[in-house]
Structures are given as C-alpha cells and as structure tokens.
Amino acid sequence: MNYFVGIDPGQSGGLAILTSTEIVNALKFKDQTPADISDIFEYLLSYDTCAMFAFIEKVHAMPKQGVTSTFKFGVSYGFLQGMLVAHKIPYDFVTPQKWQKELGCMSKGDKNITKQKAQQLYPKMKITHAIADAILIAEYCRRTKI
16 A cells, blocks of 8 residues: 655644545644654554655745744754655655645635645545645645555
C-alpha cells in the first residue's frame, strides 16, 4: 500500500497521511512541542516508509512579517525537513499555487476556500483550518505520485 503525506509548515499548519482510498490521519502542529512533532514522525514509521512519499509546502518569508516571526517560521520549516530526512521519508516541495491550481481551489490566502475543498473531497471527516491544507497537499501528492 502507498502512503502520501502532506505537510503544511508553520505553527498553524499540520500533517496529513492518505492512502489511495482514504485519510489515515491528519494532525495539527499548533500547541505541539518539537518532541511532539518528532513523535508524529515516529508514528509515520509504523507505516511502510518505503511506499511513502511526502510533499512539504514550499514557503518563504512574507512582506511585512516581523523578523522574529520570520525566524521562528524558518526554524520550524527546517525542522520539518530535518524530520523527513532523519526518518528517511522521500519528499519534494510544492508551491501553494501549484497544488491549489491542480485541486481547483486558488485561495489567495483565504483559508475558508481550502477548508471547503478539503471538506468536499472528504465529506465524512471533520475538516478544520489547521489540517485542511495538509490534507490537500497530501491529495496533490496522491494525484501526482500514483
């Protein structure tokens, strides 16, 4: 069985794991410590990582974002990449524009649009803003890597 991982980096982002037919799990990063996030990656090892691929959203500093918040975001972004490398999970980057275009949900920063799209694709799951983008990134991964 193949596993597709989507990672929406940042404090209010999350991680989602899909198979070719269902959402296995979706977890938010908010209020998680680095140790908690490391445990999430350890949890991924309970699946066959040889049949796993991840996409992490390719992000950059935003204009008018403070120096401290930009630095914290960069540290988190690097930490997530390090977790993928340390756990030997193959991955690539995808821009928000690319996965949103593929899935027909160009948000222009409006999280409600991506939440609505994720809910449409997975109507049986309760979708929150924290996990919506991660689910859609994993869905993009599934569609491009299957």
